[in-house]
Amino acid sequence: MxxxxxxxxxxxxxxxxxxxxxxxxxxxxxxxxxxxxxxxxxxxxxxxxxxxxxxxxxxxxxxxxxxxxxxxxxxxxxxxxxxxxxxxxxxxxxxxxxxxxxxxxxxxxxxxxxxxxxxxxxxxxxxxxxxxxxxxxxxxxxxxxxxxxxxxxxxxxPFYQDEDYIEAMVANAKPYFDQGYDHILFSYHGIPERHLRKGDPSHAHCLARPDCCESCHPAHHTCYRHQCFATTRAIVAKAGIPAEKHSVSFQSRLGRDPWLKPYTDFVLEELPAKGVKKLLVMCPAFTTDCLETLEEISMEGKESFLKAGGQEFAQIPCLNASPPLIKFLNGRIDQWIAQ
The missing domain is CATH 3.40.50.1400 (Rossmann fold)
Known part of the structure; x- marks a missing residue:
């Protein structure tokens, strides 16, 4: 055996x-x-x-x-x-x-x-x-x-729209949602735009048209941008977040080449002028809090938002070692063992 x-x-x-x-x-x-x-x-x-x-x-x-x-x-x-x-x-x-x-x-x-x-x-x-x-x-x-x-x-x-993963994300964030908010920013780790084009098997779809992530295409199996948007849609639908109260951005860029946009640091500075005073930030690309969430978002990002006129800022913690994540991982292990 x-x-x-x-x-x-x-x-x-x-x-x-x-x-x-x-x-x-x-x-x-x-x-x-x-x-x-x-x-x-x-x-x-x-x-x-x-x-x-x-x-x-x-x-x-x-x-x-x-x-x-x-x-x-x-x-x-x-x-x-x-x-x-x-x-x-x-x-x-x-x-x-x-x-x-x-x-x-x-x-x-x-x-x-x-x-x-x-x-x-x-x-x-x-x-x-x-x-x-x-x-x-x-x-x-x-x-x-x-x-x-x-x-x-x-x-x-990749489990970006797995129902159990989405349920874990919403359960983990619910205490923050229940406190009320003006806006939820879904901040994903950025990647260079050229990475999307390299991963596109057709080399003619990703970033070639404005709706590339919405139109069905085989490239989506390896398209990070499409998958980030899919995660956001699933969380928004599960949690009942109004369309006008959330947006997506990308953080942690390196170098001068174009990365996925909009850039999180720019968005954080712009939101207060649009009337957002109480902001929640989710980082669904990370299962575990790390430098990019704890320092870049919760410290630097918070400072930028407050300096720009925001009043309340909270980064919703990653799943970390929470029961929802452990339940999700154990569920996938049990499925594998049963195969």
């Missing part, structure tokens, strides 16, 4: 807020060809010549603002997720990060040492993007091919 195992996956974090650790993390992250998808020589010049000499101290300072006594919020919360999913199960439930520790290669080695030969790989990314879901899946499959190519692997597919 096959020995079952589950592998939860997320982005990763520096080992500490020390500048050398942050530099090492940024190097691994930004040299990934699916993050900065320029030719190798260009990518190396950008990362080693422009980014690593200047950016690590600034990024380290940002991490210092959110770091806890236990360490990185992303890692410590992910560990709680793993432990809660593992509770009551008699199969190995492992956790690995695409960058940093616990490293994918080591964790897969440990699963193999436990005789696991049927593995459920669960990237905790609701949406497909080459710089998130794709890169972590490719890395996992490379390691399995190197260490145990005969292993039976099942992948959790």
């Amino acid at each position: 096959a020995k079952l195992g589950v592998l939860l996956l997320n982005l990763g974090s520096p080992a500490s807020t020390a500048v050398p650790d942050v530099r090492e993390y940024l190097k691994e992250f930004l040299l990934d060809e699916r993050v900065i998808d320029s030719p190798p020589l260009v990518r190396n010049a950008i990362v080693r010549g422009l980014i690593l000499p200047t950016r690590p101290p600034k990024t380290a300072a940002a991490y210092q603002r959110i770091w806890t006594p236990e360490g990185s919020p992303l890692v410590t919360v992910s560990e709680k997720q793993r432990d809660l999913v593992a509770a009551g199960r008699d199969i190995p439930i492992a956790l690995a990060m695409r960058y940093g520790e616990p490293a994918i290669a080591k964790v897969i080695g440990k699963l193999i040492a436990q005789d696991v030969d049927r593995l459920f790989v669960m990237p905790l990314y609701p949406h497909y993007a080459m710089s998130s879901y794709e890169t972590v899946v490719v890395r996992v499959m490379e390691e399995i091919a190197a260490q145990k190519p005969a292993m039976d692997v099942t992948l959790l597919q």
Whole structure:
């Protein structure tokens, strides 16, 4: 009988807020060809010549603002997720990060040492993007091919409009919705526009027309923008949010190339002039709070909104280790086991 195992996956974090650790993390992250998808020589010049000499101290300072006594919020919360999913199960439930520790290669080695030969790989990314879901899946499959190519692997597919995931998102946000709001901003992590075009199998649909995300097309299976809009529509419908009281934006851009628009930082500065005084921000691209939600949105974003004339600001926490997320993950594991 096959020995079952589950592998939860997320982005990763520096080992500490020390500048050398942050530099090492940024190097691994930004040299990934699916993050900065320029030719190798260009990518190396950008990362080693422009980014690593200047950016690590600034990024380290940002991490210092959110770091806890236990360490990185992303890692410590992910560990709680793993432990809660593992509770009551008699199969190995492992956790690995695409960058940093616990490293994918080591964790897969440990699963193999436990005789696991049927593995459920669960990237905790609701949406497909080459710089998130794709890169972590490719890395996992490379390691399995190197260490145990005969292993039976099942992948959790992007769950951006899964009914149970949407229900978990709404349940998690309900206490904030119930307090009232002028507007809800759905802020998703941005990606370069060229990533959409690269992922479009036709190379003629994504961003080629204003309604590309609404018109049915095979590109939507790997179209991050379409999937973000689909998640928003599903949450809005489930929670009964009025059309005039929500919008979508994209955050965390890097470099000068065009990224998905509108940009969150611009939107936060514009909303007060449109009469929005009490703002809620949801970040559905993230299952776990991290630098991009805790610092970029809850600190920098809040400051920008209030300076522009807003009065009340709240970032609705990610699902983190909440019962709705654990229920969702356990449900998908149970479905896999039953196959």
